[in-house]
Amino acid sequence: MNLNRGNLPKIAIIGAGKVGSTLAIALSRAGYAIVAIASRTPASAAALAQRLSAASTTIQDAFILADLTLLTVPDDAIVPLALQLSEMGDALRGHAFVHTSGAHSLDILKPLAAQGALVGSLHPALPFASIETALNNLPNTVYALEASSPILLQWLQDMVGALNGHTITIPEGQKSVYHAAMVIASNYTVTLYSLAYQMLHSIGASDAVAAIALNTLTRATVDNLVQQGLPNALTGPLSRADIGTLQAHLNALECHHPHLVPLYIALARSTYPLLQARGVDVGKIEQFFMDWEMTNENNNS
Numbered sequence: 001m002n003l004n005r006g007n008l009p010k011i012a013i014i015g016a017g018k019v020g021s022t023l024a025i026a027l028s029r030a031g032y033a034i035v036a037i038a039s040r041t042p043a044s045a046a047a048l049a050q051r052l053s054a055a056s057t058t059i060q061d062a063f064i065l066a067d068l069t070l071l072t073v074p075d076d077a078i079v080p081l082a083l084q085l086s087e088m089g090d091a092l093r094g095h096a097f098v099h100t101s102g103a104h105s106l107d108i109l110k111p112l113a114a115q116g117a118l119v120g121s122l123h124p125a126l127p128f129a130s131i132e133t134a135l136n137n138l139p140n141t142v143y144a145l146e147a148s149s150p151i152l153l154q155w156l157q158d159m160v161g162a163l164n165g166h167t168i169t170i171p172e173g174q175k176s177v178y179h180a181a182m183v184i185a186s187n188y189t190v191t192l193y194s195l196a197y198q199m200l201h202s203i204g205a206s207d208a209v210a211a212i213a214l215n216t217l218t219r220a221t222v223d224n225l226v227q228q229g230l231p232n233a234l235t236g237p238l239s240r241a242d243i244g245t246l247q248a249h250l251n252a253l254e255c256h257h258p259h260l261v262p263l264y265i266a267l268a269r270s271t272y273p274l275l276q277a278r279g280v281d282v283g284k285i286e287q288f289f290m291d292w293e294m295t296n297e298n299n300n301s
């Protein structure tokens with residue numbers, strides 16, 4: 001979507017990393033004026049500024065040319081940055097500052113709000129492994145928004161619309177619930193993939209074959225989730241209450257990867273609500289796990 005520049009807030013970026021660069025490039029393509037870039041390392045700011053024909057400035061000066069400054073620095077750097085900027089005092093009045101952390105609410109920008117700035121947060125629910133990949137995946141991203149004033153909320157909603165995204169409003173005090181959900185879905189998918197990778201390695205699979213097997217499996221699973229949704233996307237022995245197969249898995253894990261047994265059982269138990277929705281006999285499965293745990297406890301004591 002290309003918007004009329006006249007109505008749009010002018011944007012500055014502090015933190016020329018993956019998120020800052022991706023949003024700056026995407027917003028510029030959508031018609032926003034990116035007026036200033038600053039970063040810890042001047043060369044990072046200069047490279048992005050050159051790409052967008054923006055000014056490369058010091059951290060203190062970036063917001064002066066802008067209406068809205070995105071603070072796209074690591075989570076731990078947000079508070080020190082807000083404190084550093086708050087020293088600009090009255091010059092901050094009426095300027096908007098928005099961080100992109102999923103872990104923190106807008107409260108951590110209190111030092112800026114205390115000087116009369118508008119504050120907010122805009123968290124893109126997307127893994128930014130690289131700028132180019134993130135630019136490709138950006139359409140249809142959901143953004144969690146918070147804003148200290150209606151005008152800032154409107155600016156953020158317009159920005160998300162211009163990026164072809166969607167918004168989720170987080171009830172007060174619930175941002176960590178939202179962020180933990182995103183971490184479970186994205187980061188722990190990578191963890192589970194890596195565990196499966198190590199298991200395939202342990203039986204002699206090459207890197208190439210392990211990657212092909214898991215990439216195809218993971219992609220098809222996501223396709224099933226997109227096309228069939230919950231609970232129908234679930235396949236495998238739990239969905240068939242196939243106790244013999246569960247028994248074989250636990251025996252093999254106990255023998256070759258014993259540290260994975262508690263995780264395997266915990267994940268199976270977390271799947272019960274999906275199984276119940278599919279009409280599977282969860283009682284039979286739970287009885288099997290309880291028996292298995294008791295037998296193993298007795299054997300190990």
Ligand SMILES: NC(=O)c1ccc[n+]([C@@H]2O[C@H](COP(=O)([O-])OP(=O)(O)OC[C@H]3O[C@@H](n4cnc5c(N)ncnc54)[C@H](OP(=O)(O)O)[C@@H]3O)[C@@H](O)[C@H]2O)c1
Pocket residue numbers: 014015016017018019020038039040041042044045059072073074075077081100101102103123124125126127128129
């Ligand atoms: N990565 C993700 O998947 C993702 C997704 C959603 C939201 N976020 C959030 O977006 C924010 C940025 O994450 P990111 O992944 O883009 O991090 P990143 O790639 O590490 O980029 C952070 C940038 O900020 C600069 N910087 C570091 N400390 C600074 C400071 N004190 N003052 C000014 N600039 C500083 C960095 O240094 P140089 O100038 O030295 O290059 C770097 O360019 C975080 O709040 C993160 O939680 C990340």
